[in-house]
Amino acid sequence: MRRREFVTLLGGAAAGWPLAAHAQQPDRAKRIGALMSTAVEDPEGQARMTAFQQKLQQLGWIDGGNVRIDARWSASDAERMRKGAEELVALSPDVILASGGTVLGPLLRATRAVPVVFTQTPDPVGAGFVESLARPGGNATGFTQFEYSISSKWLDLLKEVAPRVTRAAVLRDSTIPEGIGQFAVLQAVAPSLGVDLRPIDVRDAPEIERAVTAFSRTANGGLLVVSGGLPLAHRELIITLAARHNLPAVYSNRLFVTDGGLMSYGADSIDPHRRAAGYVDRILKGEKPADLPVQAPTKYELAINLKTAKALGLEMPPTLLARADEVIE
Numbered sequence: 001m002r003r004r005e006f007v008t009l010l011g012g013a014a015a016g017w018p019l020a021a022h023a024q025q026p027d028r029a030k031r032i033g034a035l036m037s038t039a040v041e042d043p044e045g046q047a048r049m050t051a052f053q054q055k056l057q058q059l060g061w062i063d064g065g066n067v068r069i070d071a072r073w074s075a076s077d078a079e080r081m082r083k084g085a086e087e088l089v090a091l092s093p094d095v096i097l098a099s100g101g102t103v104l105g106p107l108l109r110a111t112r113a114v115p116v117v118f119t120q121t122p123d124p125v126g127a128g129f130v131e132s133l134a135r136p137g138g139n140a141t142g143f144t145q146f147e148y149s150i151s152s153k154w155l156d157l158l159k160e161v162a163p164r165v166t167r168a169a170v171l172r173d174s175t176i177p178e179g180i181g182q183f184a185v186l187q188a189v190a191p192s193l194g195v196d197l198r199p200i201d202v203r204d205a206p207e208i209e210r211a212v213t214a215f216s217r218t219a220n221g222g223l224l225v226v227s228g229g230l231p232l233a234h235r236e237l238i239i240t241l242a243a244r245h246n247l248p249a250v251y252s253n254r255l256f257v258t259d260g261g262l263m264s265y266g267a268d269s270i271d272p273h274r275r276a277a278g279y280v281d282r283i284l285k286g287e288k289p290a291d292l293p294v295q296a297p298t299k300y301e302l303a304i305n306l307k308t309a310k311a312l313g314l315e316m317p318p319t320l321l322a323r324a325d326e327v328i329e
Helices: 003-023 043-058 078-090 101-110 148-161 177-193 205-215 229-233 235-244 254-258 271-284 306-311 318-323
Strands: 030-036 067-073 095-099 116-121 140-144 167-172 196-201 221-225 249-251 263-267 300-305 326-328
Touching: 030 043, 030 078, 030 101, 043 067, 043 095, 043 271, 067 078, 078 101, 095 101, 095 271, 101 116, 101 229, 116 271, 140 271, 148 177, 148 221, 148 249, 148 263, 148 318, 167 177, 167 205, 177 196, 196 205, 205 235, 221 235, 229 235, 235 249, 235 254, 249 254, 254 263, 254 300, 254 326, 300 306, 300 318, 306 326
Parallel strands: 030 067, 030 095, 095 116, 116 140, 167 196, 167 221, 221 249, 249 263, 300 326
Antiparallel strands: 263 300
């Protein structure tokens, strides 16, 4: 090679060095997927996403800046969960938020490689999602929703506000672990409280309406609505039916109470999404889900709607009101 050609080649390469060096900088925005159990228009789902994003921002991750968040909203529909999980995995995200226990199964069937941080999941060990709470071992970790033993508290509360109740319909999704586990606990404690239980599967609106209407034809009845994506998705109908048939009801989520239901007791459903942002931050910085312990709820809330109690002709015990975290008048 002639010297002039060598110098020209060298000069051209040098001119390209800054650009090449810049291209190799680790400045690619991180990518976060979010598979949500609710519909996009559901206020609960929006509150969860907002809490997640706000905490991420506090930790230095700005959506549209150094991180991109891609969300899929399943509206508690199994096919939409499956499709949303596959779409998110195809985007090759750095980590995925699984908001709600019902979406975790489809997501882990879609990937055992992409890190996943879950919320609102009642029994991740029993469901086979993690090896143990202390050492999850796989690609998923996160935050449980409750211990199954909390289910007995709902029946205690129902008897406390409506001692006349001797029959209780349990609205649950029998296709998910919490629907099975919570009903099992209720079955164990119901005889000691003199209550006969009738399970009602929550699949679609017509079925719910037929079953609750039939149940209400016999006196001294009440409702227990356990946790799950489907009961939450049908909460407006369930609250309406309870009012129409004069059935005192205890719910697992305070959203039922703010929407007009009588009473709820359960873990805060928004705070785990703030805590999940902390785990996402740690994973984006290099930690592994397998090494991050699954954490339990830190706060349970009792909410009471006095307007609904009055409509049902119920007098709330002062001791119960004193224990409430939220009273709607």
